Amino acid sequence: MNLPHAPTAPAQPVPRTGAALAALAAAQFTVMVATSNVNVALPRIAAGIGLSDGATTWVVNAYGLAFGALLLAGGRAADLLGRRRVLLLGLGLFAVASLVAGLAASAGVLIAARAVQGLGAAAIAPAALALALALIPPGPGRSRILGVWGAVSGAGAAGGVLLGGALTQAWGWPWIFHSVAFGTALVLVTVVVSVPRSAERATGRFDLLGTAAVTVALTCLVWGLTTARGTGWTDVRVLAALGGSFLLLAAFALIEIRRPDALLPPRLFATGRVAAGNLLMALLGSVWIALLFFLPLYQQQVLGQGPLLTGLGQLPLAAANIIGSSLAPRISRRLGATATLTAALLTEALGLLWLSRISAHGSYATDVLGPSILVGLGLGIAFVQLTALAVEGAPARDAGLAGGLVNTTRQVGGAIGLAALATLSGSVTAHAATHQPRLEALTSGYRTAFTLSASVVAGTALLALFLARRAGLAGPSEAAATALPSPDGAELARLSRTA
Template sequence: MTRTDSVHETSRNQASTTGRRRDRLTLAVLLTASFALAVDFSILNVALPVIGADVGFALSGLQWIATSFAVCAAGFTLLFGRIADIVGRRRLFLAGIALLGVSSLAGGLATGPAVLIVARVAQGLATAAVTPAALALLTTSFPEGPRRERALGLNGALMAAGFTTGAILGGVVTDVLSWRWAFFVNVVVAVVVLAVAPFVLAESRPGQRPRLDVPGAVTVTAGLLAVVLGLTSAGEHGWTDVRAWGGLLAGVVLLIGFRAIERRVAAPLVPVRILRERSVAGGNIAGVLAFATETSLVFLLTLYLQEVLGYSPLAAGLSFAVLGLGTVLGGAIGPTVIARLGNPPRALALGMAVQAAATLALVSLGPTSNGMPLLLIATFIGGVANLVAIVGFMVTATSGLPDDEQGLAAGLATMSQQIGITLGIPVMSAIVGATLTSLGTDTTGSILTAVRTAIGVNTALCVITAVAVATFLRTPRIVTTAVPGR
């Protein structure tokens, strides 16, 4: 080897080392943000009664602390996914993180209901902005293939672990410090991310900046807001409540109008041809069900642990630590499963099938704590399987599209995630309520029967998803694009 060749080889090695270091930093920043946002979904649930007493919420209004966040987080994701394509994903990510920090500070300092609700709305909007922007930055920073699959696997693992961690952390923080630290933790995260991200993340936007489809944005956002409000009302007041079916009906009408608009405008928010991609449409439907089944199962098991076994909220939350470990493991092995099967949809189908088997085992839970070993083993296995399915969903739903549509693909995937989280609990709550009504009593035995019934329905949804994915979804075609800064 000549001296010149040696110099060139050294330069290439240094560039490769720098690239790997930048990849790790990029991943660390984006995963930190994703984890913090996932924790936000559940961290306040255990603390709601304490917050209500401190801030002055009536008991009937407590649910709005969670609902105001979920409605905005789910309703605005698709809109912000497209805005990220227009203004730049890095720019929107940083703006969303800044909003998260400010709103979390306001929430932690709130002394009245109005300020707290406004803070939660702002946190929901921050989530709607950051999540699709972070996912788009992730998919455009790593090319399709094993590297992207590993990144999406870690992202999925930390998101799912965040939901579980939030339930545990909420109880611990409330008991040891104060519920206000559930907000202040986000301030610290926001400051750290804002200090590092500008030096690590490369800007990402399409070569040709798309125009914003205002009529489409208005109708789809209003439609999603109406659907989420309808589902939330169904969970709180039952499916016969006018707010439930009225919200759902209004949402369906608006979404039908959105589809009609998208067929006619020159620059649609969601091009109809993208939804014709089987991997995008089918992958997102499966993603909704993957998130809905697992998050609603946590709700059902919380009912079981507290109402049947008499566990405290903190003890019930700690019981899900094993589930959290399972989700981390599932996210870590998800890319390996995809590589072994050679097909993301197959991994999605396999994950849902194993999750169905683990969920079915929980139907045998009884009125005593003798079934706790079964619960812990089944939730661990189900957590692993669910994350394998979620990684398969993320890879499927964001593959086969060029970089200039990754913001939109990320917005769709994020919307599916958040609708699934919002959808599952009201549906399972309605099944529990209907079963209790048919039994005519709400004794411990009746609650156990109702929970078992809902777990059976949850299992059936997992089976249907697995069969549909295995039957109809195929491997997405790979689109080769340049990675920014590489």
């Protein structure tokens, strides 16, 4: 797959470039840790500050929603204001919000702090990815960067569960936020020292109207899905939120078509590959975040594991994810991008289907270990392939926006998927509890969530094959493709016809 020609920073000695890439990867790692480190601590957080069942979900969703809804704005701000500047501002905000979350004594303060954390993450993620790509000239090196990015993201998400479990059991849940605040401060200092300044900026104005429309629309959507879990789908507030979301998204589409400085300019989708990559990433994200939510709950509430043991249980998933991300560029060069992506998605679907057979009287070794390895391998490879596809062909001036968009679709897809799957799982558990013991009822809900997740990923694999034929995604090996400039629309059409 072809990678975009991102702007190249001023020439630096190799050690300096290596240090800069390490600092940027650490920023991405920190963002992903905060995505999952609360999952294992949710039962103790709920007991500590009196969270209801619905509010517990919002401790996760407040971060994911703010992160996802504002990533487009963060990516565009990075392009207009300077990526290094926006990255530093995001790291500072992220550190302060993490500290406040650790000091929170009420549900409202904690959820608000998590939302502000998401705002900081929305500035960090696209700016860090754009800066990393700008440090490496077009070619095979770009594929390796995306492999590292996938490994770091997967390790951060799975490692966050381990860190959350260890800190919760040792010192209490507030330390999962204090540790993030401290780590973010260290990353900020490292970025200041090692990441070079760049004068590269896009021209234009910030699309405030489009940003407001899409942010409120996504907020209404996830709020409606989450609230439906407790009130039912026919509740007036739920219907109003979902209807309002639909109208605002339609308004956003009209706004973007007419504005010269649109938040999502049409040129970003000229090749068709950016749209395909983001659609598939949204579907993958809808399952990914839910997995990291349900799996620790099953280990704690059904298998009876403590926070530390639950966190340690995520290590095989993290290791498999890192291995898959690292091998993805090599596999893609040998098998082709489409075959690699399809195989990765089917591997993940198989692992999720295996998880759908969990037992109320099972064990970690028989019910969790094997499927975790399959899911981790498939997820790691698919993440790298879809990230490459989603940033492929984007104009250099939109590198931050392209990075923001692919993170947006993953996070918003995750927030929507978690809300929908949590609602479904809760409904199944409530119904089963009328005639089954508690552990059996909980397991029934989790099995349903994993079964539907497997179906979604399998469907994503089929959709990837369809889009490959429609958009001309299949083609020469990645090694050959990355050595050439991104083809224009006419050339893509010609390649598609001759394939």
